[in-house]
Amino acid sequence: MTKILLVLSAILLAFLTPAWGTEPVVIGAYLSMTGNVAAYGQMGWDGISIARKMEPEVLGRPVEVKLADTKSDKVESANAVSRLIEKEKVVAIIGEMISGNTLAGADHAERRKIPMVTPTATNPLVTQSRKYVFRVCFIDTDQGRIAAKLALDQLKAKTAAVILDMSQDYSVALASFFKREFTKGGGKVVSDTKFKTGDRDFTPQLSSIKEAKPDVIYAPIYYTECALLAKQARDMGLNAPILAGDGVQAPELIELGGEAVEGIYFTTHFHRDMVEGERGKKWLELFAKEVGKEPDAFTAMGADAYFIVVDAIKRAGSCDPQKIRDTLVATKEFQGVSGTITMKPNGDPVKAMVVNKVKDGKFAYVTTIMP
């Protein structure tokens, strides 16, 4: 009897003894590793992994990033966020890459008071009236304004045709901001057509755009649809320049589009030629060594989200989500990979915009536009 008691108490003690010091800091990441925008999630994850290699520890504890796949779907995004908060007990969340999914997941994080940093969700609604959701990128009101300016000043366009993805919050909002700014600047929107995510056939929409003879086509959509749209447009002899948003910066755009996507201008967050800070340069080196692919907006912004969260934990000196949130909102002049980030009280940063172009089968840097 005593022997059994001894054994039992030994086992009990073993369970009660706390693990000293090596308990990891758990951050969650909900990204679309599969589905229509799988490229973004995978690129974001690449960026985060390399960033983690660069800064694997904070406050003496290793950082662990738990990944949840949202399958490019809004419902899955909400589920992923709940899973990360309830099951994995994360102290902060990175994600999602697209506005629609971030809007779906942000509510839950807000309710449970876990800070969330989205790398590339640009829709203004994501941080509006939310205290726990932040982003490290610009917002679509600015993107639409700059795109309209580009169309009017650089491309000297007087008429524009807008084609948008009506099932994506990003596309719908950005298109409306562009239309507003373009008409304010004296341009005329001569065609306004829509399609649904996953549509592969744009010939009827393109035919009506061709009839309208626009000077520029504004397509604030994602890479697969943009590549196929460009291909079908060029095949039917529609040669108007195409202007797009940050949603098209994925290698698939060039793979699927081939020659048809040459000359597409787009506003985005990053190009390796504009990297200036220490952290950025080191990250670029490590990225080239470990991954070997070209780093672009989604990888760099994923890395920035990771860096900024880890920095906030460091400054807060604790892993309490509330303290992390308070230091996040006070971020000033943070040197990220994609530039300097100063967080405004509403969760949006003051950030420069980059204009890229597809040239010779690669993304070429054109210019940076200061906020």
Next chain:
Amino acid sequence: MCSARKFYYECVFKYVREFGGTLPRGSLHFHAFQNESYRVKTAYLHAVLGPGNVDYGFVLQQIVFGLTLGCLYGLLAIGYTMVYGVLRLINFAHGDLLMASAYIAFFGIIIFQIPWPLAFLLSVALTAAIGILIDRGAYKPIRNSPRISALITAIGISFLLENLGLVAIGGRPKTFPTPSLFEGSQTIAGVQIPNLSIWVFLVTCVLLAGVMLIVRRTKVGMAMRALSRDMETVRLMGIDIDRVISFTFALGSGLAAAGGILWCMKYPAVEPFMGVIPGLKAFVAAVIGGIGSVSGAALGGLILGLGEIVIVAVWPDWSGYRDATAFSMLIIILLTRPTGIMGEDLPN
């Protein structure tokens, strides 16, 4: 004279009046008119169909695109309709066979460096084999169960194929390598006809003729037709129904594979869920044309493809409702003539 000829002459007169011509009645020859220029023909159509803001060359262009899409839907719909005819089962996994054939062709060309005609044939053969496998593995054991079990199993197989593709190959779209034979286009009378559209049309006609030949003139085809009437009696006649059903699946899947390869050449993004929407639309096409009838499936496909494209092109403000038009057609057919256009009339 008969009313059609009268109508024709009325139209010609409207056209003549429109252009201030002075051709007297009876002096106009049909062949002479055929040789008239495209501009004149457009004017004729304009006179016949009434004035409007639509350029009829534009509509003809859309008809070309619509026919291509319609043929693709038709190829897929034939598979649905044959399986339904024989087994009374809606094989929801059919759209995913399109995806499977696309991936097989893609890997054949890119990874195994097989010349493309061989890769395409291999893809058709392997997809037919997958179709037979699905039948033997999933549908045969529940052949005597209530039909709802078969339906649920079909949906399950669909998810299985999609997620298998997702896990094995990954979610990012791959570019399908289109051989140069299928690229480029011809311009006839101001209408641009992509070479691929010509090929799609030819392949569809040949395959449709082939299927109708098999169904009407061969023993297996007769067995298929008999099976769709009464399975028990066919068993009693000593026909091995397993072989006939496998053959049906193979034929349907082979057609889906052909459709899949052509689809990928038109829309080169290959991804695990690419078969979902075409599969759904093909099902709608099969229902519109009369599920159980092969020619009905082809007709339904054409109606659906044409409708989708022409409606969005002529009314671009409705471009957001594109899929809604397809499914509205389904609802209308189910309400007015549920057996479809070429289906049998239901006894009242």
